[in-house]
Amino acid sequence: MYNPKWLLALCLFGLANAQATSFVMTTDALVSLSMSASKGTSSSLRDDKVVLAAKTDAAAFVASQGEIRSVQLEAAFQHIRRTLPDSRDTDEQLARAILIL
Known part of the structure; x- marks a missing residue:
């Protein structure tokens, strides 16, 4: 019923997507912390x-x-500057920091 290669590809795609999301969240948190450390502004x-x-x-x-500004x-x-x-x-x-405010 399910093709094992297709299932493996789907699992790998999900893992790659989770890692990318984790990287973005870490980056956003670091930017937010750096902004917070700057005079508490x-x-x-x-x-x-x-x-x-x-x-x-x-x-x-x-x-x-x-591209869209x-x-x-x-x-x-x-x-901000x-x-x-x-x-x-x-x-x-x-822009990412604005999104998490």
Whole structure:
């Protein structure tokens, strides 16, 4: 009834997907922690209207691998960089951090 090769391929795909998800979650957690360590401003960003307004746009940015860039997201990037001037996070890292706020 079931082809063993197909079942093995499905299991391997599931394992690879779980590892990729784990990597993304670890990356997101590290970015969040680095933002929190910077003068404790992560909690203020969590309540910031400019940053929260860009959450959906951040998802589109990440999903499109940076191809979709909106005005709201650019404003959030600029706002975060003004708030955290010592931050050296990339746009992708900032977008992922916005998603987990």
